Amino acid sequence: MFAKNPAPARRLGASVDALSRQDRVLSRMRLVDKFAILGLSASLALIGCTSQGLNQQSTSMPTSNSSMAQGMVTNAPLETATASQTVPVYWLGSSNDDVFLYREFFPAQTSDDPIVAALRVMMGGDSLDPDYFSIWNNPTRLGASISAKNVITVDISADAFGGKVDQGIAERSISQLVYTATAAAAMAGLVDTTSSIQVSVLVDGHTGYNAFSHVVLDKPLTRDADFIAPVWIIDPANGSRFNSLPLKVAGQAISPTGNLAWSLAHVVGDTVGEQYLSGTVTIPQGPRELGEFSFNLVPPPGEYQLSVYIQDTGAPGGKIGLDTKLVTIAEPSAK
Structure with a gap:
């Protein structure tokens, strides 16, 4: 989504x-x-x-x-x-x-x-x-x-x-x-x-x-x-702007394996560009169980699309239950 x-x-x-x-x-x-x-x-x-x-x-x-x-x-x-x-x-x-x-x-x-x-x-x-x-x-x-x-x-x-x-x-x-x-x-x-x-x-x-x-x-x-959405990013909300790090990501999901994939891609204008970071996160409740996931990211300032999804191992690059949010990482506030 x-x-x-x-x-x-x-x-x-x-x-x-x-x-x-x-x-x-x-x-x-x-x-x-x-x-x-x-x-x-x-x-x-x-x-x-x-x-x-x-x-x-x-x-x-x-x-x-x-x-x-x-x-x-x-x-x-x-x-x-x-x-x-x-x-x-x-x-x-x-x-x-x-x-x-x-x-x-x-x-x-x-x-x-x-x-x-x-x-x-x-x-x-x-x-x-x-x-x-x-x-x-x-x-x-x-x-x-x-x-x-x-x-x-x-x-x-x-x-x-x-x-x-x-x-x-x-x-x-x-x-x-x-x-x-x-x-x-x-x-x-x-x-x-x-x-x-x-x-x-x-x-x-x-x-x-x-x-x-x-x-x-x-x-x-x-x-x-x-x-109920199979993958759901609860935080951050879409359009959120952050002046400090880490970027804390949390949500709710269910996966056949108990694992999810995530990625962070640069956004230029209205276009999603190059992927900057990617990784996986575990749902503590295990396979086939609805549970909460969380992880932290520390990207440099910029506009990003955060994606969380279930990897479709039968289709390289396939993303099941895809949920995305747009976030902005601002320059740190001057002290």
């Missing part, structure tokens, strides 16, 4: 076939569309998509999915409570031939409760990373409540459902709402994160709405682990 915590809440029915599905996906990893990988990894997509500027790429999914990354994650961890005055927002983002969910943090700038504040950014704001997008419209009415049974109810007006999209993007957009609402509630300490959290979506006060003409909202929803 051009460009990403943790009481598990598994999607309904996931426990029945999670392991067998994961094995099937991993066994197909050599079948990744190599032309799509190479084309994506050579680009620097600096223009994002919003509900006011939809294009074909942001409104539709491939007719068939050949990405080994899809389906690797079988556990959708919740965020933990924090005292920071920020709200978590999930966005859609492309990686290889699939679309996954990635999270960013925004300052809490309104008096709304945390769930409403996060959803307002998701539906009416812009992502920090221009490679992320959302197909929601800013609703005229939005409210949220939490029951004693750990059910979040979100009530939105019908004008939140924007342009025409296919079923794949519709399902991911509803999941985007579920992830954002549950993340905001968990971080604010409003829900019991030791048990499953459900989200009931009402439209103009009623259940059963056919969202984006593809998803009927007739029952409570939980996080769908299929939509």
